[in-house]
Amino acid sequence: MDRIKIIGGNQLNGVIPISGAKNAALPLMIASLLTDDTLTLENLPDLADVEQLIRILGNHGVDYSVKGRRERQGDAYSRTVSFTARHIVNTEAPYNLVSKMRASFWVVGPLLARMGVARVSLPGGCAIGTRPVDLFIDGLRALGAEIDIDNGYVNATAKSGLVGNRFVFPKVSVGATHVMLMAASLAKGETVLENVAREPEVVNLAECLNAMGARISGAGTGTINIDGVETLSGARHRVIPDRIETGTYAMAVAMTGGDVLLEGAKPELLQAALDTLARTGTNIEPTKTGIRVSRNGNGLQPVDIETQPFPGFPTDLQAQFMGLMTMASGTSHIKETIFENRFMHVQELARLGAQISLSGQTAVVEGVASLKGAPVMATDLRASVSLVIAGLVAEGETEVNRVYHLDRGFERLEEKLSGCGASIERLSG
Ligand code: EPZ
Secondary structure, three states: OOEEEEEOOOOEEEEEEOOEOHHHHHHHHHHHHHOOOEEEEEEEOOOHHHHHHHHHHHHHOOEEEEOOOOOOEOOEOOEEEEEEOOOOOOOEEOHHHHOOOHHHHHHHHHHHHHHOEEEEEOOOOEOOEOOOOHHHHHHHHHOOOEEEEEOOEEEEEOOOOOEOOEEEOOOOOHHHHHHHHHHHHOOEOEEEEEOOOOOHHHHHHHHHHHHOOOEEEOEOEOEEEEEOOOOOOOEEEEOOEOHHHHHHHHHHHHHHOEEEEEEOOOHHHOHHHHHHHHHOOOEEEEOOOEEEEEEOOOOOOOOOEEEOOOOOEOHHHHHHHHHHHOOOOOEEEEEOOOOOOOOOHHHHHHHOOOEEEEEOOEEEEEOOOOOEOOEEEOOOHHHHHHHHHHHOOOEOEEEEEOOHHHHHHOOOHHHHHHOOOOEEEEEOO
């Protein structure tokens, strides 16, 4: 199994190109199931999760083709890929595929809307919490689907098609918002979704669906209106830059000091995180081509955060920010409100010398003067990268194991960081 070796102590200076967003790419790819025409996605990141979803979609009959060579944007290698679901050959998504990637459960929406039937395995728990699917089920039932659960599978049918309705989400969910957007686009009549997720990835999906002929308005606000259409066509659509990758590298620069341009990054996608970083004493400067992040020799100020749905501070940057706060000059409080168990990185950061205690959903981080390198291991994507951030300043060698977690969501992480002066390399086997 690959490992990443880091020798801490180098500042980061230079340019890091930001890739297409994983969490935008996945629902966009799934939207290809809604039409027999071709959906072409530009700026698709080259990630293990994208490859896995290509395999999962292939099981339903989606063909794909990579157009020409990868498009070069700085040093990023995101690609243009076309997806065509001419014929849906299978409306079942089995456990062995869905359990590998939770987002593949979302195929339930387009399969049901287009084929009137879907049988999709429950995804099961994961390292960050139990993650139920009740909101998907209640939402699709509101559109007239009949749903039962047997042997770990969700069986959904809508023999005469889905019918538009009003549905109020009792809790904000990104995935359930994506699924309801896709399903309601092909429902008969009007759907009103309230208390929806306002994440940029939802807006990106709504724009893509509109380019395919859907009639969606209000994405990015708390209420979305959808006028159902009979069929959707193909389209060409661009994946937005990855705001979590952007925030992660911004925190890495805040940690090491230095001066880096995050090329292609868009500040409006992560304003809350950038404001938080500015309060730590990090300079954040939007430029014409991205975001410039720098920090000189001054220490890091401790800042308290609470994760929130967009536009609040994202849960997907919580672990990285905790990594940063381990070296702040004082105590910070980090409250996780989205997932119940997203603190698996705490014990591993402690192996590097961090002082963190947990009190319910809040981590209390006492900044230390230095961290010391050690072998560490992580349980999920964002936790792994928080260990990389800490490793970049830890004295001596840090070895991050289970690199496959990083490969799920960070395109060429070690290349991007070493290109800015970090001592970081992948060790195979
Ligand atoms: C998306 O997951 C992201 N994944 C996650 O990123 C991200 O952490 C999360 O949104 C929150 O921003 C993708 O986009 C692929 P939710 P999702 O439904 O949609 C509860 C990463 O590291 N809930 O918004 O699965 C749920 O348990 C990943 O890239 C229900 O209770 O998250 C959680 O507490 C990890 N019932 C809360 O809602 C449901 O039916 C928000 O989850 C659905 C969700």
